[in-house]
Amino acid sequence: MAIPLKKTLRGRWIAGTRKVRELAMVARALANTSHPVLAQIVPARFCNLSCGYCNEYDKVSEPVPLEEMYRRIDHLGRLGTAMIGISGGEPLTHPHLDEIIRRMRGTGAIAGMITNGYLLNVERIQRLNAAGLDHMQISIDNLEPDEVSKKSLKVLDKKLEMLAQYAEFHVNINSVVGGGFKNPNDALVIGRRALALGFETTIGIIHDGSGQLKPLKEDEARVYYEMTNRKKTNYSRFDDFQAAIAEGQPNDWRCRAGSRYLYVCENGLVHYCSQQRGYPGTPIAEYTTRDVKREFLTGKSCAPHCTIGCVHKISYIDHWRAPQKRIVSPGCPGPQEATPELVQIQTGG
Numbered sequence: 001m002a003i004p005l006k007k008t009l010r011g012r013w014i015a016g017t018r019k020v021r022e023l024a025m026v027a028r029a030l031a032n033t034s035h036p037v038l039a040q041i042v043p044a045r046f047c048n049l050s051c052g053y054c055n056e057y058d059k060v061s062e063p064v065p066l067e068e069m070y071r072r073i074d075h076l077g078r079l080g081t082a083m084i085g086i087s088g089g090e091p092l093t094h095p096h097l098d099e100i101i102r103r104m105r106g107t108g109a110i111a112g113m114i115t116n117g118y119l120l121n122v123e124r125i126q127r128l129n130a131a132g133l134d135h136m137q138i139s140i141d142n143l144e145p146d147e148v149s150k151k152s153l154k155v156l157d158k159k160l161e162m163l164a165q166y167a168e169f170h171v172n173i174n175s176v177v178g179g180g181f182k183n184p185n186d187a188l189v190i191g192r193r194a195l196a197l198g199f200e201t202t203i204g205i206i207h208d209g210s211g212q213l214k215p216l217k218e219d220e221a222r223v224y225y226e227m228t229n230r231k232k233t234n235y236s237r238f239d240d241f242q243a244a245i246a247e248g249q250p251n252d253w254r255c256r257a258g259s260r261y262l263y264v265c266e267n268g269l270v271h272y273c274s275q276q277r278g279y280p281g282t283p284i285a286e287y288t289t290r291d292v293k294r295e296f297l298t299g300k301s302c303a304p305h306c307t308i309g310c311v312h313k314i315s316y317i318d319h320w321r322a323p324q325k326r327i328v329s330p331g332c333p334g335p336q337e338a339t340p341e342l343v344q345i346q347t348g349g
Contacts, residue, residue: 004198005129005168014168018134021110025082029260029317033296034289035080038314039262040114040274043069043100045089049116051141052148056274057089064266066096070103072268075284077107079292081262085135085310086113087274089266093119101131110134116151120159122166129168136167139174139204143186153190164197172200175227177220184223191227203227205245205307216246241312250304254324256315258295262287272300273308299324 005011029037043064047057076084084104091097091113104111112135140156141149163171173194175187187203194201203224205216216224224246244251257272258280264270270287271277282291306312
């Protein structure tokens with residue numbers, strides 16, 4: 001077998017320069033709180049799969065036109081966004097994904113994507129290399145496809161081997177526990193396979209339809225702790241918040257959604273996250289540094305039982321500063337009676 005591309009001289013150089021850019025991103029984030037650190041943007045809500053626990057896709061939407069994606073990415077660049085991640089739906093269904101990634105890199109941002117991996121092949125991986133993709137995450141839910149999820153190791157293992165051989169970008173394999181998956185031990189097998197192929201591996205706890213806590217059962221918690229006790233690298237260092245979730249306990253933290261983290265939906269609106277659409281609900285074209293600064297200080301009532309890992313991890317950068325207070329965001333309900341220091345967010349179905 002040929003040497004994997006990431007282990008060639010070119011691959012090592014790409015990894016080294018990516019690490020330098022990441023360190024510069026962290027330094028800038030620590031020095032200044034007036035810009036987003038991570039924005040997730042949706043170029044296609046359509047997905048080729050229909051996972052039972054997911055509410056972030058449909059089967060009818062057309063991809064966002066390329067020129068509109070350019071405009072939205074440029075607005076993220078205007079805000080000084082450090083990392084832009086593509087999510088969905090399934091990003092690989094967008095016909096102009098390579099051009100979108102190039103535009104993201106053109107803003108100076110680190111470019112990432114979350115994919116189910118089904119549409120990957122050698123040619124597609126090489127195109128992603130050429131476009132300048134920095135990071136890819138694939139979530140694998142079980143060993144065998146079932147009615148809950150088709151994202152199984154059985155189906156995706158050959159895709160992982162292709163990535164190990166041809167990808168020049170960083171790859172993280174995320175396994176999950178909770179949410180009705182039949183065998184929690186599947187996560188251990190998936191994690192070990194990912195490490196054997198040279199990938200990073202993380203574990204997530206499946207949330208309900210509004211991103212809220214669903215405590216783990218005893219066997220699920222055992223698997224979770226076995227996974228989290230492994231050697232930690234990169235972003236997996238920041239998953240300690242899940243320990244409280246595994247035990248059914250709230251987290252005391254400062255959610256910086258709408259500020260350090262933005263979720264830009266297929267309609268071009270900024271939301272706190274994929275599970276809290278409507279807050280603040282402002283078009284990205286109209287979002288300003290003033291909005292970023294306001295939301296930095298805005299407490300969210302859904303935060304204590306939130307399981308949205310990307311928001312937790314990005315917010316961790318600022319966990320030590322700027323206590324949050326009540327500031328009502330555009331689109332949020334009016335004056336709050338029960339807990340006046342927080343923006344009240346509906347989390348019901």
